[in-house]
Amino acid sequence: MRFATYSANGETNYGVATGEGMIALSADFPQWATLRQVIESGGLHELSIAAQGRAVSHPNGSFDFLIPIPDPEKIICVGVNFPDRNAEYKDGQEAPPNMSLFIRFPRSFCGAGQPIILPPESDKLDYEGEIAVVIGKEGRRISQENAFDHIAALTLCNEGTLRDWVRHAKFNVTQGKNWDRSGAMGPWLVPFTAAAQLDDIRLTTRVNGDLRQDNRTSRMLFPIRRQIEYISTFTTLVPGDIIVTGTPTGAGARFDPPVFLRPGDVIEVEAEGIGKLVNTVEDELVESRT
Missing domain, CATH: 3.90.850.10 (Fumarylacetoacetase-like, C-terminal domain)
Incomplete structure (x- = not known):
């Protein structure tokens, strides 16, 4: 799995990147605002499970990549x-x-x-x-x-x-x-x-x-x-x-x-x-x- 932070339609999300585009996941995990919080909670595996079988929500060309961890302490x-x-x-x-x-x-x-x-x-x-x-x-x-x-x-x-x-x-x-x-x-x-x-x-x-x-x-x-x-x-x-x-x-x-x-x-x-x-x-x- 490849986890990314991205923007689409004026909103910042995180999800799983595929060859066809992005599978949005952040709305399913409101307890984790960013991938930093996902990592802090040991949640990458949970994201992997949630992405399985899901269709692409944002096809290539409809989103922009952001830096993966937008809020690192250092x-x-x-x-x-x-x-x-x-x-x-x-x-x-x-x-x-x-x-x-x-x-x-x-x-x-x-x-x-x-x-x-x-x-x-x-x-x-x-x-x-x-x-x-x-x-x-x-x-x-x-x-x-x-x-x-x-x-x-x-x-x-x-x-x-x-x-x-x-x-x-x-x-x-x-x-x-x-x-x-x-x-x-x-x-x-x-x-x-x-x-x-x-x-x-x-x-x-x-x-x-x-x-x-x-x-x-x-x-x-x-x-x-x-x-x-x-x-x-x-x-x-x-x-x-x-x-x-x-x-x-x-x-x-x-x-x-x-x-x-x-x-x-x-x-x-x-x-x-x-x-x-x-x-x-x-x-x-x-x-x-x-």
């Missing part, structure tokens, strides 16, 4: 997490002892099929294809041995970045990582049931059909088990939290000269067993200051 992103990506930094360090982390806000992402936005303040919008894990069980100081027990589902992320704005301050990247609708997440959640779904799967990013990023999760400097262990040392992970697990080398900033995203570009992030996240790029329409 989105934590892991930076510089593949060997070739680390080699891009000329600091002589083969691998850092600890992972780099930063926070993103939910409104910095749009859903699958929606345009990511290039603001007038920058012409250096870049892509970063990543796998994201959604926490399903609360935990603090979680061991690597038990880390996968705390994952409820998987999704995809284009962790779009304004490269010049990540250099506005000496130590932080927050500004360049949190422009409204500068990235994308989705299109759906795939329930996590086995380690094989994460341990060694291929992750790719294409721009206008050109393969730009291509790597496997088995090559991560900080495997996802370690990410959960490390992050839960300093903060309690709760259901609906999202960990964006790191991007391979191949972003546009590393080309010579750099190749940044432009309106009309199509970005496809794909991972085995999860699916494909496709977005276009549009200029932001700015009317006036408020």
Whole structure:
């Protein structure tokens, strides 16, 4: 089953995504306003049962995907997490002892099929294809041995970045990582049931059909088990939290000269067993200051 949050006829719903469209389920479960609450209550299996034998309620073309978890408590992103990506930094360090982390806000992402936005303040919008894990069980100081027990589902992320704005301050990247609708997440959640779904799967990013990023999760400097262990040392992970697990080398900033995203570009992030996240790029329409 693939669980998605979507909008149709001015209303936000969640349901099951099929090849023909969406099976609406949120009206049947008024106790769960969002997929975050479904996960918090351990309700994904109940949704699966409810969807069986149901007809599509919203055919393709009649709805828009939204980010799967619209109301996470936190989105934590892991930076510089593949060997070739680390080699891009000329600091002589083969691998850092600890992972780099930063926070993103939910409104910095749009859903699958929606345009990511290039603001007038920058012409250096870049892509970063990543796998994201959604926490399903609360935990603090979680061991690597038990880390996968705390994952409820998987999704995809284009962790779009304004490269010049990540250099506005000496130590932080927050500004360049949190422009409204500068990235994308989705299109759906795939329930996590086995380690094989994460341990060694291929992750790719294409721009206008050109393969730009291509790597496997088995090559991560900080495997996802370690990410959960490390992050839960300093903060309690709760259901609906999202960990964006790191991007391979191949972003546009590393080309010579750099190749940044432009309106009309199509970005496809794909991972085995999860699916494909496709977005276009549009200029932001700015009317006036408020």
